[in-house]
Amino acid sequence: MLSRGIGGIGAALLVLNGLIGAGIFALPAKMSAELGAFSPYIFLIFGFLMLTIVWCFGQLAILYQETGGPVIYARRGFGDAAAFQTGFVYYLARATAIAANMHVLLLYAGYVWPELNTGIGKSIAIIGITSLLITVNIVGLKAAMRSLDTLSLVKLLPFVVLIAVGYWQLDGDTLLSTEDNAVVVPALDTISAGALLTLYAFIGFETVVVTSGETNSPKKTIPRALMFTVAGIALFYFCVQWLYWHTVGTQPQ
Structure with a gap:
């Protein structure tokens, strides 16, 4: 029997860390290049659309409170073959996401420690970080949740400070400049390209529904964590992208 040690805050942090990874460091520049001044608003638009999918996952979490998430849902709806395919694709998605985030993390960390971008340095860093994450999960649920709390604070605090300082120091003349800040709705194909980046x-x-069997009162905890956290992160992405566009995005490249 799995221990139901994940509470409301823990579930929300699972959603948060599933969405906000190393990609946040690379995404603003790409979004700004694709969509310009419209780039912050696509996070609000796409975030609202994603809430419809998130709501469905929340309802499924109410019906099926077992660990497994999408695999359980596929099995109950379509049988074992669909469940196996869902699990295999989910495994590949998680593996490629970890690889992509690790690459971006080490790429940016390499500006401080250039050795991390060398062949042997990168290999050692990847093995070390991966081993640490594996160890934390093997030790147990309490240790994993404590680590999640710490990592979330370390991850979010610099962004909160950056956003606060950035907004405080924005030039009022730049904000009032209609030439630099005119929001023009891009062509549909351009929006589609931006939507893929936003996706x-x-x-x-969905990480939070995988741990339904370890969540306290999953019928209430998971739907709330999903809806409120995803909505909050959409606003967070908007703030980051808006600040980026009004600082770096308006400068000649």
């Missing part, structure tokens, strides 16, 4: 930013929320 990457919102993938990962």
Whole structure:
């Protein structure tokens, strides 16, 4: 019997960490290049659309309170073959996401420690970080949740400070400049390209339903964690992208 040691805050942090990864460091520049001044608003639009999918996962979590998430849902709806395919694809998605986030993390960390971008340095860093994550999960649920709390604080605090300082120091003349800040709705194909980038930013929320069997009162905890956290992260992405556009995005490249 699995221990139901994940509470409301823990479930929300699972959603948060599933969505906000190393990709946040690379995403603003790509979104700004694709969509310009419209780039912050697509996070709100796409975030609202994603809530319809998130709501469905929340309802499924109410019906099926077992560990496994999408695999359980596929089995109950379509049988074992669909469940196996869902699990295999989910495994590949998680593996590629970890690889992509690790690459971006080490790429940016390499600006401080260049050795991390060398062949042997990168290999050692990847093995070390992966081993640490595996160890934390093997030790137990309490240790994993404590680590999650710490990592969430370490991850979010610099962003909160950056956003606060950035907004405080924005030049009022720049904000009032209609030439630099005119929001023009891009062509549909351009929006589609931006939507694919935004989809990457919102993938990962399903992590919380995988641990339904270890969540306290999953009928209430998981739907609330999903809806409120995804909505909050959409606003967070909007703030980050808006700040990026009004600082770096308006400068000649």
